[in-house]
Amino acid sequence: MITSPTQIQITSPQKHSRTGDGSIDLVAATSTDFVGLRTDPEALPSSLSGIKSQNFGGAKPASLTAEFQVSNLNMFYGSAQALKNVNLEIYQRQITAIIGPSGCGKSTFLRCFNRMNELIPNTRIEGQILFRAQDLYAPNVDPVAVRKTIGMVFQKPNPFPKSIFDNVAYAAQINNIKGNLKEIVEHALIQAELWGEVKDKLKQSGLALSGGQQQRLCIARALAAQPEVILMDEPCASLDPIATLRIEELVRDLKKEFTIVIVTHNMQQAARLSDYTAMMTITEQEEGKRTGTVIEHGETRHLFTKPRDSRTEDYITGRFG
Amino acid sequence: MPRTNLDIELSNLKLQLLEYGSRVKDVIGYGMDALKTRDRAMAESIIQNDARLNETRYALEEQCYSLLATQSPMAHDLRDIISILLIAIELERIADHAKNLAEICIFMGNEPLLKPLIDLPRMSELCQLMLSRALDAFARGDAEAAQAVAAMDDEIDSLYKQVLRELMSCIVQDPHAFTRAMNLLFAGHNLERAGDCITNIAERVIYAKTGELAELNVEEPVSAVTLK
Numbered sequence: 001m002i003t004s005p006t007q008i009q010i011t012s013p014q015k016h017s018r019t020g021d022g023s024i025d026l027v028a029a030t031s032t033d034f035v036g037l038r039t040d041p042e043a044l045p046s047s048l049s050g051i052k053s054q055n056f057g058g059a060k061p062a063s064l065t066a067e068f069q070v071s072n073l074n075m076f077y078g079s080a081q082a083l084k085n086v087n088l089e090i091y092q093r094q095i096t097a098i099i100g101p102s103g104c105g106k107s108t109f110l111r112c113f114n115r116m117n118e119l120i121p122n123t124r125i126e127g128q129i130l131f132r133a134q135d136l137y138a139p140n141v142d143p144v145a146v147r148k149t150i151g152m153v154f155q156k157p158n159p160f161p162k163s164i165f166d167n168v169a170y171a172a173q174i175n176n177i178k179g180n181l182k183e184i185v186e187h188a189l190i191q192a193e194l195w196g197e198v199k200d201k202l203k204q205s206g207l208a209l210s211g212g213q214q215q216r217l218c219i220a221r222a223l224a225a226q227p228e229v230i231l232m233d234e235p236c237a238s239l240d241p242i243a244t245l246r247i248e249e250l251v252r253d254l255k256k257e258f259t260i261v262i263v264t265h266n267m268q269q270a271a272r273l274s275d276y277t278a279m280m281t282i283t284e285q286e287e288g289k290r291t292g293t294v295i296e297h298g299e300t301r302h303l304f305t306k307p308r309d310s311r312t313e314d315y316i317t318g319r320f321g
Numbered sequence: 322m323p324r325t326n327l328d329i330e331l332s333n334l335k336l337q338l339l340e341y342g343s344r345v346k347d348v349i350g351y352g353m354d355a356l357k358t359r360d361r362a363m364a365e366s367i368i369q370n371d372a373r374l375n376e377t378r379y380a381l382e383e384q385c386y387s388l389l390a391t392q393s394p395m396a397h398d399l400r401d402i403i404s405i406l407l408i409a410i411e412l413e414r415i416a417d418h419a420k421n422l423a424e425i426c427i428f429m430g431n432e433p434l435l436k437p438l439i440d441l442p443r444m445s446e447l448c449q450l451m452l453s454r455a456l457d458a459f460a461r462g463d464a465e466a467a468q469a470v471a472a473m474d475d476e477i478d479s480l481y482k483q484v485l486r487e488l489m490s491c492i493v494q495d496p497h498a499f500t501r502a503m504n505l506l507f508a509g510h511n512l513e514r515a516g517d518c519i520t521n522i523a524e525r526v527i528y529a530k531t532g533e534l535a536e537l538n539v540e541e542p543v544s545a546v547t548l549k
Contacts, residue, residue: 267393267395268393271395304395304396304399305395305396305399305400305532306396306400306531306532306533307396312396313396313397316395316396317324317394317395317396317397317398318324318327318395319324
């Protein structure tokens with residue numbers, strides 16, 4: 001029997017280790033140093049001491065810890081450069097929105113945070129992304145462990161053609177999450193604010209749910225892997241306004257436990273939901289090549305009322321893009 | 322890429338606000354004229370006209386709410402709309418202060434003025450000049466000009482303090498002059514408050530242009546003046 005929500009005791013997600021299947025020693029490669037590391041700003045590698053994030057909104061607030069530090073990031077699809085010289089800090093347990101016109105590289109940038117771009121042939125990056133002071137792209141870091149720790153939710157809800165329970169359980173199983181599977185599934189569904197709606201029909205297909213419920217199921221699936229960070233690529237793009245507000249409420253709740261980076265085309269959503277916003281735009285390079293870069297980053301309330309860069313002003317007031 | 326609809330509506334709104342401001346500026350002058358010349362008919366006309374000025378303020382306010390609700394304005398558009406909204410409210414308050422001059426005129430009836438009016442008309446002229454310049458600064462989006470407008474309020478405050486001291490001394494000399502002195506003091510108080518409202522307008526002009534919120538004039542309490 002699945003216990004009531006108050007009876008559930010899930011241990012801290014950071015402490016789960018994975019033994020792997022023999023060929024990947026995730027614990028040795030990543031978990032002990034990569035997972036669960038808390039950034040001490042004072043203890044950053046000396047090589048980084050000279051690199052200041054182009055925190056266009058001003059200095060990092062003293063009360064916040066950097067979750068990601070992106071330094072001089074360049075990203076290429078073959079010979080085409082998609083991102084140019086991106087510098088940014090993402091703060092722990094804050095919601096950071098990435099906005100910008102179509103084709104400016106928002107999703108490409110988001111996928112850099114969990115090495116999803118590597119699944120596309122001929123991609124490469126230059127520069128550095130530190131996650132809690134550890135280089136995400138260091139040779140000893142396993143990308144699979146990165147993707148477990150830094151989960152992702154996509155634009156279109158993509159539940160597996162399986163039961164609601166299996167959809168969530170699968171993520172826990174494939175990531176070797178220890179513990180009672182029923183409890184893990186229930187906890188993830190509670191976190192995703194879907195439990196109340198599906199607790200009596202867990203064997204029903206995930207595809208039978210509404211669009212908004214399917215997206216929350218996908219969020220539950222991401223949560224079952226017990227990540228530290230959740231990346232969201234336009235998670236409400238295919239949802240109606242009610243389902244959108246529901247997801248936004250959920251994201252706000254998840255902020256208590258997770259760092260969230262969300263790409264959105266909906267500026268009102270970015271303004272409503274996020275604590276910090278990064279504005280990206282397309283810049284013309286030599287020979288007419290177009291690359292994306294971050295031009296402004298700061299507190300959302302400032303960026304949407306008095307942006308510093310005229311390109312941000314033009315974009316958010318609807319005069320550009 | 323222009324946002325035609327929003328741009329047109331905002332331009333219209335700005336024009337309406339400037340026209341409203343111009344009417345309010347005139348009312349300050351009419352109020353002082355009525356008081357100075359003891360023109361009861363003019364005073365009654367000012368009081369009647371105030372309802373129309375109030376309606377204009379609500380009409381402007383409603384248009385601002387409508388734009389906020391339907392156009393999702395951001396950055397300078399948002400600041401412009403918020404500033405128009407708050408300036409409209411300040412203008413309506415200024416019109417109320419001008420109306421109070423007319424009411425004082427009626428309240429005084431046929432009683433002669435305690436003294437010839439010199440500083441009060443000067444305060445009224447300064448208020449009109451300040452308002453005119455504040456509206457001009459708004460129309461041109463000129464934050465520096467708005468800052469200069471706020472500095473003019475010091476002169477109004479100083480005139481008010483002078484009026485206050487003078488009237489206090491009249492009361493001390495002749496306690497029977499108390500009511501007539503209070504009437505003029507109330508007129509001065511209304512003009513002083515109008516100056517403060519115009520300073521608030523200047524603050525909104527600066528906010529619309531720069532996004533910075535700051536109080537421009539921090540006044541010395543009147544009680545501190547009277548005790549000096």
